[in-house]
Amino acid sequence: MSHKIAILPGDGIGIEIVAEAVKVLEYLVANGIDLEMVEAPIGGAGYDAAGKPLPDETLELVKASDAILLGAVGGPQYESLPRELRPERGLLGLRSELGLFANLRPAILYPQLADASSLKAEVVSGLDIMIVRELTGGIYFGEPRGIRELENGEREGFNTLVYSEHEVDRICRVAFDIAMKRNKRLCSVDKANVLEVSELWREMAEKVAQDYPEVELSHMYVDNAAMQLVKWPKQFDVMVTKNMFGDILSDAAAMLTGSIGMLPSASLDANSKGMYEPIHGSAPDIAGKGVANPLATILSLAMMLRYSLDRADLAEEIDAAVGKVLDKGLRTPDIMAAGCKEVGTVEMGEAVLAELQ
Numbered sequence: 001m002s003h004k005i006a007i008l009p010g011d012g013i014g015i016e017i018v019a020e021a022v023k024v025l026e027y028l029v030a031n032g033i034d035l036e037m038v039e040a041p042i043g044g045a046g047y048d049a050a051g052k053p054l055p056d057e058t059l060e061l062v063k064a065s066d067a068i069l070l071g072a073v074g075g076p077q078y079e080s081l082p083r084e085l086r087p088e089r090g091l092l093g094l095r096s097e098l099g100l101f102a103n104l105r106p107a108i109l110y111p112q113l114a115d116a117s118s119l120k121a122e123v124v125s126g127l128d129i130m131i132v133r134e135l136t137g138g139i140y141f142g143e144p145r146g147i148r149e150l151e152n153g154e155r156e157g158f159n160t161l162v163y164s165e166h167e168v169d170r171i172c173r174v175a176f177d178i179a180m181k182r183n184k185r186l187c188s189v190d191k192a193n194v195l196e197v198s199e200l201w202r203e204m205a206e207k208v209a210q211d212y213p214e215v216e217l218s219h220m221y222v223d224n225a226a227m228q229l230v231k232w233p234k235q236f237d238v239m240v241t242k243n244m245f246g247d248i249l250s251d252a253a254a255m256l257t258g259s260i261g262m263l264p265s266a267s268l269d270a271n272s273k274g275m276y277e278p279i280h281g282s283a284p285d286i287a288g289k290g291v292a293n294p295l296a297t298i299l300s301l302a303m304m305l306r307y308s309l310d311r312a313d314l315a316e317e318i319d320a321a322v323g324k325v326l327d328k329g330l331r332t333p334d335i336m337a338a339g340c341k342e343v344g345t346v347e348m349g350e351a352v353l354a355e356l357q
């Protein structure tokens with residue numbers, strides 16, 4: 001069966017790093033995988049091409065695709081645009097239009113990069129956490145929202161943090177399913193000592209837990225979770241949390257691995273259709289210089305093969321190829337260390353390709 005893959009490079013380094021992942025896809029096609037790739041603009045590129053960050057044609061394409069590979073969005077030239085036209089809106093629009101409610105953000109320490117972490121090697125060695133972030137609800141999308149003028153002339157900004165039972169139920173099920181395939185420990189992160197919405201979240205997590213008797217469920221307040229992540233991160237196996245808490249905790253977890261340029265992510269709907277992207281941003285400061293690390297994007301492609309295309313075998317081959325390239329001491333500047341060989345975006349991408357071949 002042929003799969004249609006939407007390729008959305010976006011802005012900044014998105015263009016360079018996606019080009020390397022596309023080479024890997026082309027290699028798979030040359031070796032008999034039935035894929036069709038179609039490229040479209042998103043984010044600032046969407047605004048430039050069609051006057052909005054999520055152009056209609058791009059939306060049509062992603063709706064008709066089996067999976068999406070996205071680079072990154074955003075850039076300083078778009079920061080003064082009205083909020084609805086900013087690049088980030090394109091990304092949020094994709095998430096909500098496609099119902100990509102489950103965001104999987106693994107934080108894995110590659111043994112070859114242990115020295116890149118800001119924490120001591122003994123604290124992070126062997127680190128392997130999966131953060132499951134709810135992605136289409138909570139304060140990111142809650143209504144009402146806005147900035148309004150009060151009677152005294154002062155303005156106030158407001159957003160709504162809201163979760164319904166079914167939203168909590170489905171994200172918890174995704175997290176429990178993942179925990180079942182790992183070490184069977186799930187930590188649900190909330191702020192149930194203050195927020196009613198977290199009280200309901202905790203109740204629902206307990207309810208879903210009854211269907212997963214083998215998984216050990218624990219609860220943690222988000223402030224403590226942030227502290228525990230930098231204190232002893234290896235206590236975690238799978239974490240599940242609200243949209244905004246997940247945004248914050250996943251950046252912290254990523255940095256534990258010392259290599260934000262290495263971490264992929266998947267955003268899935270109820271049928272495992274997914275969007276795959278590196279967790280880093282568009283890095284305008286280094287865009288166009290050919291030095292960005294393409295590995296997070298290539299590893300995102302591996303996640304696509306695993307979660308949307310049912311080819312875990314190929315995903316493993318790609319993961320292994322990345323490991324071998326690191327073993328050989330090739331490093332882009334973001335992960336460069338003494339005794340290694342510094343390479344650029346294209347050289348790194350081609351090294352992975354060479355390992356696959």
Ligand code: IPM
Binds near residue numbers: 088091247
């Ligand atoms: C992320 C990013 C996005 C988010 C931004 C770019 C809208 O920080 O994917 O973590 O806040 O979700």
Ligand code: MG
Binds near residue numbers: 247248
């Ligand atoms: Mg973020």
